[in-house]
Amino acid sequence: MLRKSKRYVSLLIMVFLVVTVFVSGCGQSAATGQGSSGTAKVVNIGWTGPLSGGAAQFGKDTLDGLNMAVDEINSAGGITVNGQKYTFKVVALDDQYKPDMSATNGRRLATQDKAPVIFVNHAGGTYALQQFNTDSSNPFLLAVHSSDPGVAAHGNKLTFVGADPFTAQPDPYSKQAMQKFGKKLALIPAVTPYGQDWGKAMTSAWTNNGGTVTGTFPMDYNTETDYASYVTKALSTNPDVIFLGGPSQPDGLVIKEARQQGFKGGFILCDQASMEDVAKVVSMTDLNGTIGFMPLSQLSSPGVKKFVAAFEAKYNRVPTFHNSGMYYDMKVIAKGMEKAGSVTDPAKILTGMKQVLPITDDSVPYQLNSINDKGQMIIGLYGTMISNGKYGQPFSITPQQ
Amino acid sequence: MLSKNQKFKWSWLFYLAVLILAFIFPALNPGSYYIQVVSLAFIYAIAVYGLNLIEGYMGQLSLAQAGLFGFGAYAAALLTMKLQLSFWLAVPLASVLTAVVAFFIGLISFRTRGHYFVIFTLCIGVIINLVIQKWDAVTGGMNGLIGIPKPTPLGPISFDSLKAQYYLILVFLLLTVFVMYRLVNSLIGRTFVSIRNSEELAAALGINVMKNKILAFCVAAFFTGMAGSLYAAFIRFIGPDISSPTLTFEFLLYLLAGGQASIAGPIVGTLLMSGLTESLQFLRDYRLLLFGPLLILIVKFLPMGIVGLIHKLASRSPFRRSAAKSLNPSKTVKGEGL
């Protein structure tokens, strides 16, 4: 009997634990989307991405921007297409960064929720969704937020890539870094596909500008526990500049480690990292000579100011570039729907989107130039170099059209 | 164990009904989302049948299963993409290759026992995963392989539509269930179970324990590899993640929820957990929070899973009560093996 009662005690404790965490967490999750108002019809906008698992933060970052865009459009009364008012509702599904779950979610969003547009923020999910987004039964526009040039390269007719390909960045970065520090570059790219492609692009840009590469040390930023041995090895090749291909905080630790081991040169960050997050783990003085994406909040254009203020008001924190991506993508999509006169036909919507560009007013944080025939949007983005412990002047990294 | 007794007729009727339901399911027009979910669950179920054979019937907890799944998927993808083999050749070939790999793994890993075996196989799984990640020249590295061809048409039957793919996967699943059913109800299946219960007694009865373990592992790997190759042809994009230990843990959860050492367990568990995962979408992180304790609770209170529970309830009638008791595997721990 004693044994039996013990079992129940442990059962109770376990149930208690689950319930506790459950309840304590439930308060945090806010409901997304809005109900329809008045005579407006609701168009579902699909989203699939990581909301749990290791990449959950990245997923939530992009989703926040999308939700904000939709809320803004809805509170302005929605859009008018052929005399009918429409509002939007975001249906977000978690795919844990797994392509098969992205595919399942895509099917669900397309058939159950009749979403004409589905957002995705990773290449694997994009490839899985590209297998069926053009099926005649339930076509949908795949809106990808990824700077991976691969996602636009497969000739899928209904793919819209709402971020610049990163291939535009290495060249201006190389020029800036070489001018200030010298011609020797060591690379510590991430082992992810994205990181490796970045490393290759960086290498060719650097050598095209007349520099030499002292060594490439690919690192798994997600599983490596101690970056010191990589830094030691990279520094042993005596570089002037080090390229880092990881997410923000690991990059920050690598920079800190390099400074502690006596490195005086510059750093180039890939666009997976945002400087403002890097600065959370390493001091601005240590960051002197670091080149990367200009933090969104440091730009002074009216569009940026408006976006940053609105985002801070809504989420109570300063937005990064990742927060803005799906925001302006959604703005373009809404305008494209109005122009195309359809909220259901993805091909028409994409054509409409092409027609509403360029957008240069303050409704979006960046200047949106055009969408090319691969569905890739060309945006006016900026890089910067940190010097004297401050962010420097922005320089343009807009790709050649 | 199943033998000729009167309970059989009822269960056959039930299984027939389930089978008919599975066949008419797409005709009910549930929408491509549900067909997708069920198809994927079927694919995973095939892999879980593999784990069921090796862990459920044989008592050897192999954590290399996702590695084998990934191996099968990459093998099938490479055979169709690089060698332009037809789906109908690539799938059996990939499955056989997986079994061959498992043969060599088994040769070494079954020298270890108990926890060492579990950790050893986990390491094998990790190594397969790491090799897939690092060997970009063949596997595409972290990029994975994109654009794996759809199943080749079989004469006039094409597999372009989702429904056609569903039936294709269903046929493979039925084949798996059939083979497993035949196997575990044969003398060979009894031999496996005898090894689970006591390796010593099995050896004393003249059973070559090592040979049987390797046999079960290879058969399990064959089906796991087959599941992997079906996955490749169905999702048409594969990345290193499909060989990560996390997927093995998911297989394990499916198996335990359904009930190990039963023929219905893997499919029941996989469908149930896939359904739960989908229907709990709104819970996001909480869903993962539930699965851990669920695993512990199952191990503690429902060691034979849902199917075991149903058997237990069904046998609450006075004369069958004892049979249910005998389903409790904690009674079989007299042996030295796992």
Add this chain to the structure above:
Amino acid sequence: MSLFIQQIVNGLTLGSIYCLVALGLTLIYGIMEVPNFAHGHLYMVGAYVTFFGMTLYGLNYWVSALVAGIIIAILGVITERVVFNPLRHAPSSNRFIAALGAMMFLEAAARLLWGADFRSIPPVYDKVLSFAGVRVTEQRVIVIVAAILLIIALNLFLKRTIIGSSIEAVAQNPDGSSLVGINVNVVGMLTFAIASFLAAVAAALAGPIFLVFPTMGELIIMKAFVIIVIGGMGSIPGAIVGGYILGLTESLGATYISMDYKDVIAFLVLVIILTIKPTGLFAKGV
């Protein structure tokens, strides 16, 4: 040459952390025969507790580390009571599965409560010591020295105290020791407490150098398992030697062999060792 010494220092730092985590894991395995997959996640929670101790409550670094140690020790005991103790007589694969369940729970809970983003414990001993061309931060020296002190303390505890020697007695013979009046239950809880304490302190030591995030435990637990299998599951000297060997192998392997296949090397070594000797290098008993 300075590259070599620098890498030795890096390897020793990493090895110290591996050691402390592996020690707890091997202790638990030796006493309870539980392959505690959740051990790495207790390490992770320990890092978070230290982090919040310092940032939210403004505690001193060492106080936070101690608090983390105590909280995680309690959490460890709860895990033992709730998850493992009821499965004492279940087949060993069930204990393994239960450990996986505990691991999944802790990771999901951490992610839910604290988010998935990287955090970093504010550096306290950030000064760089420089000698013979080698530059080391104070924190790394602290990690190495503290690990050695903890290992010595643990050994003294096991050899010189009554409670400690009863732990050793249970490890050697669980059935016999319950006959001679040692309460196996108490020993079990105590073992979990000590092991979890070590994990949390390891996390607190590593915190200012590494990042804190919900999956940090997954990486370390795999390495710790490699260590204790190499060293023989349940063997304390095995875990110590194995920990330093793996740390040094990783930093030197990355330098002189291959960075790409560095992680594969660790697992491959394990597979080779188990192939030659299926019970590990320093296995106790037969």
Add this chain to the structure above:
Amino acid sequence: MILETKALGRDFGGLTALNDINFAIDDQEIVAIIGPNGAGKSTFFNVISGFYPPSRGTVSFRNQNMTGTPTHIFARLGIARTFQTTHLFYNGSVLDNLIVGYRQKTKMGLFDAILRTPRARREEADSREKAQEVLNFIGLAGISTEPVANISQESAKRLAIGLALISEPRLLLLDEPAAGINHNETKGLVELIRKIRSHGTTVCLIEHKVQMVMGLADRIMVLNYGSKIAEGSPTDIGSNQKVIEAYLGRAHHA
């Protein structure tokens, strides 16, 4: 002579568990091995049934040297054994439990099982028939469909013996067959062992119940501290001074 050991020894770590045992078992004999706890009886059993390789010396079975032979081959050559703890397959009925005992005599492979070839059908029918036959022999035919988890300790003992018998061994090794059963049941068991011998199988048993052994065995070997201290007929052993001392000496220490 069916089994013979020459200078047989076995060490564990630094400890000698068996030392220089010369022993032989004749055809159709009932031999018993007795000795105080820890005398090395089980080790001896494990060595002659192939579970432990000997550290020194040889075991030969029907004039064939068995050193280095894998365990399952011992069984296939005709040495069957039972265990101290009754290892039964708890899932399933009494009959189910017996069937697997016949596996070593069958040849069916994977594909036979999957395709249910005539060979598979024939062999499964044979196994079942053989199991039924053994059930009758050990006197459990009445409970053949009963789940094993439900049967009495005595029936479990008989079943374990049946499992060893189903492959028709030449030599049957019984590890404490009468442990845990009462006086009357022991009598029944003695009858069964005699019946087994009368069907041509040689029996060798380890037993604590000295009285039972005295009435049953043709010959007895006594082990103490891993060495053979006496061997002979029950009457010889009963009056052997060394044996009495060994038992009494141990008793005094305890």
